[in-house]
Amino acid sequence: DAVGRRLQVAKKPGVPAVGGPFVFLCEEDTPAIRLASLETGELLGTIPLPANLRSRRPNRGNEPLAIDPDFRHLWTANEEALTIDGPPAAVGAGTVVRLTRIPVDAAAADGAGRKGGQPRGVFQAAYPVDAPHSFARVFPGQPLSGLVALVAIGDGAVLAMERSGCPGLPPFANRIYLVDAARATDVAAVDRDLADRRENFVEKRLLWADTLGINLEGLCLGPRLVDGNRALVAIADNGGLGTPNQLVGLGLVAPAAPPEPAVLGTTAAIVAIAVLVGRLSRPRVTGA
Template sequence: MAKLCLLLTFLLLASCATNAPKKIKELRYIGSINYKTSKSFKGLQLGGLSGLVYDKKTKRLLAISDDRGKWGKPRYYSFKFFLTSKKFKLRTDTLTFLKNNKGKKFKDGRRDFEGITLLRNNHLVLSSEGNTKKKPRIPPALTEFDKKGNFVRELNVPIKFLPEPTGYHDTGVRNNLGLESLSSTPNGGFLFFANEAPLKQDDRLSTTEYGGDVRLVRYKASGSSFQPDGEFVYQVEPIPVPDLKKKLRGSIGLTDLLALDENRLISIERAWVRKLKKQTIRLYSVEIERQTSNVKNEDFLHGKFYKRVKKKLLADLDSILPLMPKKWRKLDNIEGICLGPRLKNGNYTLILVSDNNFNARQRTLFMAFEIIEKKTK
């Protein structure tokens, strides 16, 4: 019996170990898909795609729109796609409206969905930034839905992320800079989310000279739900500008996460400098090390000492611009990331998506990459 248990444990661990790449060497660009903002699907503008997840069961990409109701009710899309080491094709398949706990479509402005992930029970979890401009303020939220868009339940969000309902706003998420990132591990055992920019009580926003600290929150599966397991400090980089232009203004934020296991992730940082008319998109390998500080019990970070998560630049997407179609040779507002299917050679794929902000000067951009792993001796 002991040998059988040991064998089952080994098989379980082995199966988990093959669900994500181990040591990533580089990303190889495969191709991209571009949709103008004028593109519509079933009578609604296709846009605002802010989060992405691959559904292995249906072999579809699922993307959440951050439309608060201006162009259509909150919804997510599914996409059929074809991906090899040389080709990437994609087309819109379905859209699903999301419903509140009363079975009705959300009222305009009540939710700003940004992240999407799949659970082991085949349900979706979506993150919403909330809205601090409303009176009273709408807090950020993590909500579970079934695939048909029906409300299942709310997951608890740590109180330190919640802004005061009324009055002076000096704690919690900043407006439109809340729960942007969301991902679950391939084995479904852990759920991660993060704020796009520092909480009010934690740090200032990133500048061209200084980075800002955000919280990377890890939940652990407990029965049929998730419980907070840890909070770790992730430093967003300074806004990237040439050395002689440090006085320029811009913005930068953590726009999404891809969880590889309970301690390893890939992050997206997106920067925009208006005067340079430039988007900078960088991907980082992120690791929660044994010595990384767990700040779960810290109400604020400002003025305190802690060990941040380890970060290493994985890719600066400026490097692949020459490989993109001439007509579309510029980056856009990348906000979603997921692991895609494995290629015939066994390598994993990675897919990104951009949020066009329903702006005619932007577009929806899907990008596909092959993940090249380091060879093990």
């Protein structure tokens, strides 16, 4: 933590700041969202999650966590389908996850007053994750594909980063989509079999895809660039594969033509500007 103590807690993939000396921490395998002090490292409370998220698969629970620019809502999602909702990703087949929005004020009140209770005002959208990327098999095993990072940009819009990993070459691939959850059907009351409700799948627009061969699992907004565009920063951990931690710089570029009515006016096309490991990437820009 900020004062050098080690937090003895579960894996925390998503860590969004809240505009003060606090952060929310997302624990994938519990699953849980906790509030912690940046000054002391102390865990200050737990945000209740919908009960359906408890049926996560091992190491495929709540991976991403984001907070709206106005700090009113938290966004999270299970990485691959819950056991109650459908199968995980496989060769040629994607998976469906629950993109979940939780009001911060109600969740904080519920966490303080009703430990273990259900949060109020929860919204869930059925998010279809793409199938794993094409690969040349080198090792035995099954590929995976999941939703690993979110960036909330306001008015119900989020940037969603998918990651697929395969037992071959290239080992990893990533895709970034723009999702307008404000137009999505609320499936929070759907008990199970979400994968069978294709009519309820949220629409997503592909902004960027590339097979850099590194395990990108985190995404956040960066500073404004000299050309006026906004930066994004993606991060890869070593993933236990002997590869170093790496950063990838991305630029949010305004579209040249007005977006279609179904797309937010803040829609951006993403272009990779550099891989910060001494080598350039050659991005494939789609959806610009």
